[in-house]
Amino acid sequence: MANLCYCNTNKLFSECCEPYILGFQKAPTAEILMRSRYSAYCVQNIDYLLATTHISTRKFYNKNETLIFASQNQWVKLEIINTSEIIVEFKAFYLDINLKSKIHHEKSTFKKERGSWFYVDGEWF
Ligand SMILES: [Zn+2]
Numbered sequence: 140m141a142n143l144c145y146c147n148t149n150k151l152f153s154e155c156c157e158p159y160i161l162g163f164q165k166a167p168t169a170e171i172l173m174r175s176r177y178s179a180y181c182v183q184n185i186d187y188l189l190a191t192t193h194i195s196t197r198k199f200y201n202k203n204e205t206l207i208f209a210s211q212n213q214w215v216k217l218e219i220i221n222t223s224e225i226i227v228e229f230k231a232f233y234l235d236i237n238l239k240s241k242i243h244h245e246k247s248t249f250k251k252e253r254g255s256w257f258y259v260d261g262e263w264f
Pocket of ligand 1: 152175
């Protein structure tokens with residue numbers, strides 16, 4: 140069965156976010172990195188989430204807490220609201236542990252260093 144990507148591009152996961160998550164390719168833009176990080180939440184690849192968080196803010200993320208957040212919610216869909224070179228505004232729709240519909244609305248800032256994009260931080264709405 141065709142496994143469509145979690146990030147709602149209508150592409151196959153294996154031809155969209157998976158090559159980035161598995162480290163076969165580097166995300167070429169901040170938006171593509173953001174999409175791959177959303178998909179990493181969906182497949183609970185916490186190592187990828189931490190590895191793509193900028194070294195200056197990585198210390199604020201705990202592997203176990205991130206895993207709990209990724210796994211206790213059911214990720215429904217991703218909507219990109221706005222994108223510039225270094226900023227991506229998005230809404231992530233999910234069901235929380237009580238199956239309540241929630242929206243995580245964030246404007247994230249990214250930074251490119253030595254050819255790789257990193258998530259730095261975000262403003263939540
Ligand atoms: Zn994708």
